[in-house]
Structure formats: C-alpha cells, structure tokens
Amino acid sequence: MKKQNCGFSLLEIAIVLVIVGVLLGGMLIPLTAQMDQRNVSDTQKTLSDIKQALIGYAIVNGRLPCPASSTSNGTESFAFGGVAINGNCSNFYNGFVPAATLGLTPVNSQGYAIDAWGNRIHYAVTSANSYAFTKTGGIITGGLSALAPNLLVCSTATGISTSSCASGAALTSSPGVPVVIYSTGKNGGGGGTSPDEAANPNPNSADNDRVFVSHLTTATFDDLVDWISPNILYNRMVQAGMLP
Numbered sequence: 001m002k003k004q005n006c007g008f009s010l011l012e013i014a015i016v017l018v019i020v021g022v023l024l025g026g027m028l029i030p031l032t033a034q035m036d037q038r039n040v041s042d043t044q045k046t047l048s049d050i051k052q053a054l055i056g057y058a059i060v061n062g063r064l065p066c067p068a069s070s071t072s073n074g075t076e077s078f079a080f081g082g083v084a085i086n087g088n089c090s091n092f093y094n095g096f097v098p099a100a101t102l103g104l105t106p107v108n109s110q111g112y113a114i115d116a117w118g119n120r121i122h123y124a125v126t127s128a129n130s131y132a133f134t135k136t137g138g139i140i141t142g143g144l145s146a147l148a149p150n151l152l153v154c155s156t157a158t159g160i161s162t163s164s165c166a167s168g169a170a171l172t173s174s175p176g177v178p179v180v181i182y183s184t185g186k187n188g189g190g191g192g193t194s195p196d197e198a199a200n201p202n203p204n205s206a207d208n209d210r211v212f213v214s215h216l217t218t219a220t221f222d223d224l225v226d227w228i229s230p231n232i233l234y235n236r237m238v239q240a241g242m243l244p
Contacts, residue, residue: 036186039116040224043183046106046115047226050123050181053102055233059240062137063087064178065102067095067123074100074111087135089125093151094201094208097123097181115183115224122201124180126151126210133178139233140242149178149230152211157195162209171214177227180212185222194220 058064066089069077076098082088089095097104097120099113107113112120125134126149132138133149152165152172159166182200189202198205199213200223214225237243 039186042116043185043224044226046113046121047181047183047224050097050102050104050113050121051179051226051228053104054179054181054228055236057102058139058233059237059242062140062242063135064125064133064139065098066134067091067125068098068101068112069095072098074098074107074113076101084134084136087131087133087138089127089131089134092127093124093210095123097121115185117183117186117188119184119188122182122184124151124210124212126176126178128176139237144234144243147230148175150176150210151178151180151227152176153180153214153225153227154199154211155213155215157199157213160195160199160211160213162211165211172227173229176210177229178233179228180225181227182212182214182223182225185217185224187222196221197223200225 054064063084066076066078066082066087068074069091074096077090077095079088079090082090097113099105099107100111104113108118108120115121127134128148128150129138129142129146132142132147139147152170154160154165154169155171156166156169159169184197184200184202189197189204196213196215197220199207199211201207212225214223215221234243
C-alpha cells in the first residue's frame with residue numbers, strides 16, 4: 001500500500017504566494033495613500049506655523065525678514081550692501097524660509113525649514129515700495145494707503161508672464177500679497193519641467209520672478225502653496241498697536 005503524500009505541490013505554493021501578494025498589494029496602496037495624505041497635512045500645518053511666525057516677526061520688528069539664500073544656513077540673507085535698515089534682500093523671490101532667524105522647527109542639518117518630505121520650504125517676499133516690507137519700520141512709515149505688495153499667485157501657468165496672471169486666473173487680489181511660501185511636495189520639484197511647477201522656483205526651475213502658481217495636485221503638480229494677504233498682516237499689526 002502506497003503512503004499518501006500530504007504535502008503541497010509547487011503549483012499550489014505558487015498559487016498561494018500569488019494570492020498573498022495580491023492581498024498585500026491591496027493593503028499597501030491604501031497605506032501609501034494614507035502616508036501621502038499625512039505628509040500633506042503635516043506640511044500644511046508647517047506652512048501655517050511659518051505664516052504665524054512671519055506675522056509675529058513683523059509685529060516685533062516692523063518688517064518682514066528677508067528669505068534665506070541657498071548658502072545662508074537658514075538665516076535671512078541680504079544683498080551686498082543690504083542691511084535691515086534698507087531692506088535689500090539677496091533673494092526676494094527664490095529664497096527659503098529663514099528658520100534660524102525666526103526660531104522655527106523642524107529644520108534640516110543646514111538650518112533650513114523643511115516639509116514632511118525633507119525638502120526646504122521656499123519663501124518669497126515682495127520688494128515693492130523700495131523694499132518697505134523688509135526695511136526696519138518700513139511697513140509702519142510707508143503708510144497703508146501707499147503700500148502695494150505685488151507677489152501674485154495664479155491658478156495656472158497658461159498665459160502667465162513675469163508680472164501678471166492670465167485674465168481671470170489670479171488667486172490673489174490686486175495689487176498682490178507681501179508673502180508667498182510653498183513646499184515643492186513629494187516630488188521635491190522633480191516635476192519642475194511642467195509649466196505650472198516651473199513657475200515656482202525649485203531645483204529644476206530657474207524661475208525668479210514675483211508670479212507663482214497654485215492649484216490642486218495633479219500628476220505633474222504637487223506644490224503646496226500658501227500666502228499672507230496684506231489685510232491680515234495689517235490687521236494683526238494694528239491689533240498689536242504697531243499700526244494706527
């Protein structure tokens with residue numbers, strides 16, 4: 001009498017492995033999506049914290065800080081001959097959040113504020129009114145009616161120029177806003193060859209003007225863009241007794 005073989009055949013093992021693989025793959029996709037959403041939420045909170053820190057800095061100092069340059073280790077960077085008293089920054093539109101100047105975290109080993117993916121967070125500040133917004137006391141002495149911050153955020157790069165959005169594409173009210181901050185998202189600017197991401201300075205874009213793009217995430221755009229409206233900045237400074 002032959003002894004019955006109770007083991008599994010190679011075919012049966014292969015089928016089981018395929019089924020397990022399919023089940024694990026189905027679980028990993030939702031987990032990856034959850035992680036991506038968490039990173040987005042964490043980065044949005046970081047951007048919100050940065051906005052509050054910038055407003056607080058303006059209340060205390062009567063001006064906004066200059067952006068950090070790529071070599072300033074997270075401190076604000078002035079142009080040659082630039083100082084707080086004249087407000088001449090080295091990188092008005094393509095710099096980074098000056099985390100060391102603001103005392104912010106999280107930062108990387110070089111002192112730059114970073115998003116949930118470990119990329120440096122970008123910060124642009126208006127150079128309007130002869131650097132009034134980055135000059136000591138410039139916001140206070142400039143006069144609210146005369147101040148005209150001119151950073152623009154558009155919903156698309158289509159029809160964009162170095163100083164304007166296409167008709168109906170502006171997300172910011174006229175004449176513009178004093179501050180734009182943004183994360184280059186999960187791809188770290190890797191989609192910078194797309195027109196929309198290329199409009200926001202990143203490692204793959206040489207763009208350096210006062211016009212930016214923001215919209216919902218797509219296959220070629222995952223930047224997270226935020227800004228401070230002049231009215232919010234002025235109102236907070238009025239509440240603090242810094243403006244009349």
